[in-house]
């Protein structure tokens with residue numbers, strides 16, 4: 001069995017090495033992304049592993065078939081950038097890592113909210129300028145707030161547990177309610193109801209075409225004045241232009257964005273000496289009450305180890321059995 005892995009970061013290498021030693025299998029690790037130019041290098045490998053937030057090459061699965069690649073294993077959960085139809089047509093099995101660490105993302109989203117609630121960016125800036133006064137930037141306590149969780153899969157449920165620990169009232173919406181949470185009466189009947197009641201809206205759902213710009217001008221108008229919006233899910237869920245307007249008009253008190261709809265040329269890239277060309281993104285950066293992080297909510301030691309190990313195990317399982325527990329259907 002021969003595996004090739006793309007986009008391998010330095011922090012992942014030790015987990016690849018450990019797996020290779022344990023499994024007596026060599027993995028060729030490539031630090032660059034899987035692009036059109038790299039496609040020829042997959043020839044002769046049984047499985048390709050990758051992790052990228054942007055697009056994959058257009059005819060990737062056709063090429064995989066041509067080159068004998070049977071399995072494509074991603075080291076992340078989201079499959080919104082993968083052409084699953086093309087994978088099926090070309091007989092390539094796709095696996096993902098559905099649960100590398102829901103807590104990593106849930107904890108990060110709560111962390112970001114706490115920063116917003118206590119005006120941390122503002123106080124840091126003030127302290128840097130030797131302005132040590134308090135007023136009028138009084139904070140809010142989570143136990144006084146209603147948190148609206150959209151999406152109650154593994155990550156949403158981990159977030160709910162954390163918020164409950166802080167004493168917040170939690171409400172939720174999901175097209176496919178979780179039976180246990182349903183019994184607890186956590187669900188509201190519609191997005192609109194959640195928008196109306198929540199002081200904080202936190203997104204924990206995948207992006208599908210029907211949810212594109214779920215948070216748009218109309219949705220924002222339905223929200224409470226002074227709402228906080230947290231997005232550690234997918235950038236496409238938020239109409240950034242509408243969000244910026246909502247913030248500028250004071251309707252939205254703050255937003256924490258770990259994902260952004262046009263993030264792939266920006267996040268996880270070194271643009272220090274380059275001019276940013278995305279004017280929408282530049283506007284976001286200028287807002288004091290917007291926290292931008294480069295899609296790092298997942299990024300913990302536990303998550304990284306699981307992403308590498310589970311993806312490799314899945315690739316092996318799929319090659320050996322023609323199916324895998326983590327098969328994406």
Ligand code: COI
Nearest residue numbers: 052053076077078295298
């Ligand atoms: C995912 O697992 O889908 C994420 O959003 C994490 C990122 C490394 C792509």
